[in-house]
Amino acid sequence: MVPDGRAEVTWIMSQPSQNHNIAHWLPHWSALAAARTALRVPVRRGFGRRPAWAGWTFRELDAAADRYARRLQGLGVGPGMLALLMVRPGLDFYALTFALFKLGAVPVLIDPGMGWRSFMACVAQAAPEAFLGIPAAHLLRRLVPGPFRSVRVAAVLGRWSLPGAAALRGGMATASVEAFPVHPVQPDDLAAVLFTTGSTGPAKGVAYSHRIFSTQVELLRREYGIGPADVDLPCFPLFGLFSTALGATAVIPDMDPSRPAHVDPRRIVDPILEHGVTYSFGSPTLWARVGRACAARGQRLPTLTRVIMAGAPVSAAVHEVLLGKVLPEGAATWTPYGATEALPVCNFGGREMLAETAAATRAGAGMCVGRPLPEVCLRIIRLCDAPIETWDEALVLPAGEVGEVVVKGPVVTAQYHRLPAATRLAKIREGEAVWHRMGDVGYLDDQGRLWFCGRLAHRVTTSTGTLYSVCCEAIFNAVPGVRRSALVGLADGASAATTPAIVVEPEPGAWPRTARERDTFRERLLSAGAASPVTREIRRVFFRRAFPVDIRHNAKIRRDLLAAWAARQMGG
Numbered sequence: 247m248v249p250d251g252r253a254e255v256t257w258i259m260s261q262p263s264q265n266h267n268i269a270h271w272l273p274h275w276s277a278l279a280a281a282r283t284a285l286r287v288p289v290r291r292g293f294g295r296r297p298a299w300a301g302w303t304f305r306e307l308d309a310a311a312d313r314y315a316r317r318l319q320g321l322g323v324g325p326g327m328l329a330l331l332m333v334r335p336g337l338d339f340y341a342l343t344f345a346l347f348k349l350g351a352v353p354v355l356i357d358p359g360m361g362w363r364s365f366m367a368c369v370a371q372a373a374p375e376a377f378l379g380i381p382a383a384h385l386l387r388r389l390v391p392g393p394f395r396s397v398r399v400a401a402v403l404g405r406w407s408l409p410g411a412a413a414l415r416g417g418m419a420t421a422s423v424e425a426f427p428v429h430p431v432q433p434d435d436l437a438a439v440l441f442t443t444g445s446t447g448p449a450k451g452v453a454y455s456h457r458i459f460s461t462q463v464e465l466l467r468r469e470y471g472i473g474p475a476d477v478d479l480p481c482f483p484l485f486g487l488f489s490t491a492l493g494a495t496a497v498i499p500d501m502d503p504s505r506p507a508h509v510d511p512r513r514i515v516d517p518i519l520e521h522g523v524t525y526s527f528g529s530p531t532l533w534a535r536v537g538r539a540c541a542a543r544g545q546r547l548p549t550l551t552r553v554i555m556a557g558a559p560v561s562a563a564v565h566e567v568l569l570g571k572v573l574p575e576g577a578a579t580w581t582p583y584g585a586t587e588a589l590p591v592c593n594f595g596g597r598e599m600l601a602e603t604a605a606a607t608r609a610g611a612g613m614c615v616g617r618p619l620p621e622v623c624l625r626i627i628r629l630c631d632a633p634i635e636t637w638d639e640a641l642v643l644p645a646g647e648v649g650e651v652v653v654k655g656p657v658v659t660a661q662y663h664r665l666p667a668a669t670r671l672a673k674i675r676e677g678e679a680v681w682h683r684m685g686d687v688g689y690l691d692d693q694g695r696l697w698f699c700g701r702l703a704h705r706v707t708t709s710t711g712t713l714y715s716v717c718c719e720a721i722f723n724a725v726p727g728v729r730r731s732a733l734v735g736l737a738d739g740a741s742a743a744t745t746p747a748i749v750v751e752p753e754p755g756a757w758p759r760t761a762r763e764r765d766t767f768r769e770r771l772l773s774a775g776a777a778s779p780v781t782r783e784i785r786r787v788f789f790r791r792a793f794p795v796d797i798r799h800n801a802k803i804r805r806d807l808l809a810a811w812a813a814r815q816m817g818g
Contacts (some may be wrong), residue, residue: 249797267431268459269311269347271491276308277529279474284490288500294546297500302337305474307344307490310337312426314345314414321412322399323376325350325429328439330372332358332379335483335498342378342414343487347437350429351376354439355484359504359797360449362386368441368449369393371664379403384411385764432648433457439663440484442586445796445804446685446703451663452586452739461656462589463491465619469593470525470552475547477521479514481506481528497521504797506532511539515742517567525552529803530560537567551577556584558801559613559698559716561723562604565596583615583696587672587732588658588682591624592616592696603695608724610717611778612688612697622655624696625681626689629712632700636681637676648714650702651684658682699811704805706735706746708783713746715805721781722748725774727756727767732793734809736786736816747786748775750809751793758789788812 275284284304288297302310323329329351333339346353350736356368363803370393377387377397384402387394388410400411407413431437437459439451464732466472466488474493480486482804483503486496500513506529514536533555540547550573555564560581568579579596582589594616618624626649627634627641634641643649652674660680661669673680688698700715707713715733722731729751735744750771757763768787775781796802 247307263696266456266460267345267350267428268437268456268463268491269428271463271493272308272311272344272348273425273428274302275304275474275490275493279493280305282474282493283495285337285340285486286495286497287515288498288517290500299517299521300337302341304490304493307337307341308425309423310341311344312424314342315348315426317414317416318345318351318376318378321401323349323351326373326436327351327376327399328354328357328374328388329376329378330354330369330374332377332383334380335486335503338403339483340486340490342497344490345353345426348426348428350431350435352436352438354447354451355443356441357443357504357797360444361797364444364449366390366393370509372439372441372451373664375399377401378414381408384408419628429455433460434660437775440586443796443802445802446701446806450665450668452598452659453661453663454659458657458659459491461621463488464771465621465657469582469590469619470554472525474729476524479518479521479523479528481509481514481526481532485527486590494525495521497523507534507535507795507801511536515540515545515547518550520809522549523547524549525554526550527554527556529556529557530555530564531795533563533568534564537564538688541567541571545572546574548570548574550574552580554580554582554584556589557796558803559615560596562600562607565600566639569596569600581615583659583698585682585684588622588653588655588684590619590657591622591653591684592618594695605616607720610721610778612699612714613715613720614691615688615696615698617693617695618653619655622653622657624651624653624690627652627706628648629687629702630704633670634674635670637674637679637681643689645690647687648687648712650701651686651688651698652681652697653684654679654681701805704733706733706744708735708746709743710783713781713783718746718748718781718784721774721778722750722771725771727752728771729753729756730793730803732803732805733784734805734812736809744782745786747812748781748784749789749790749793749812751789751790757791764789788815 284307286301288301289300354372373396376399378401380403401406401414402411405415434455437456441449441451455740472492478489478493478494478496489496497517501509510648565579581594583592584590592615626643672683685702704715718733719731732749775784794804794807
């Protein structure tokens, strides 16, 4: 093992190139490692009991994908067809996704945890031509048919058809066992439509090309040393597809992927110990919860050499607990920076954070997220809420100045799906290249590292200057009894000014029960704020028992909802 926790990848292989359909990885591993386990999924054995596990080898997964591809082709699914997939994470989910890739069809993946109204808006925006789902999903389609009006082919997971939906497994028992030919593609052909969470606005479908998927596979291999000797616990189901492409075994945890902040730590710890998991990707809130539980019990995870956390800023405390009390010696924690539209952009190790940047973060300097990857070009440009049609070097700010983060490179998507206005706002054209506006504010230090200061939409502009969420919140988060805080801006109806305020979610057991306790807590917060030039202007404090958060990682604070709530508190 190398010192940063990554395994040495010594597997010799002939790799599919970037010119290939991403589905080529599955028959590739089926040929090289047919009998190795590709997937393990939990099978419940009654209420309260630990699950048994079912699994497929790479050969079995490849054969299942071939059977599904042949069945879907017979139903009329073909190259370029948008196919909405509503199947729970499990063996069939991964087989169907690879089947669609093999066909050259385009999987459309929408997180149902966003709420049904938002989900239906995403379906209508995507305009899928095929709909593959469990019976409950087809019932939803019959109850609310409008958003599904574009569907021409409908299929239900199972052996039995439903009205208007053919059985996906119908006739598969007698289907040909020959390998299904992977549809040839061009690198920039549309491969999938993946929806954002909608945590800072309406959810949007992001158009992914095969080139982007192929590049991501290679970057994950290089940055984290992932290879055939590894076992993954993907706490975000889509990441399991990358594990398969990398030749690793994916063990799907027994959890609700839309509620990572509420996971039972045993459902993460038990499969890690049982299956010898070597790396895991998950939300920082999930790993904070699991880390605390393990530390409290003195539980070590001796095989887990890499924990990759993304979706929101990861505090130094999470890295400290995992590296100091949970993971084995030599293990690593990583926090890749990026977004659905461009990922990964930067990579940062927990050990470097603790040694070099954590103290500055606590003092309000922002959150360091590391250096851009060599393939990514990153710049900081002047803050602007309007579209920028074409690139101009005059937009670029020097190191140390806060502005908007923009990136270009082979992992940067070119457009949103069927949303020209959103594409125009988020993309900057430079000849054939495209810069993506991350919607984040930050700055570069003298070592070329990016410091994240918050979302562009979350900055609060007052009569004296601009406040940035991550910088301000770090000051208040250091006050004893604070679990987390959120900067919000309150409009003053009598003037055009905006008043900054901080909303605090206390630690469990720290909620102020009396008016005196509330006043004392508030004074401690205001005293901490007054002591820092970053937060000196903030004089309003609100307490809230639980923050609204995004539905994918349960980590991004919905500051827009908190601002509306705080305004109502003032009005009341």
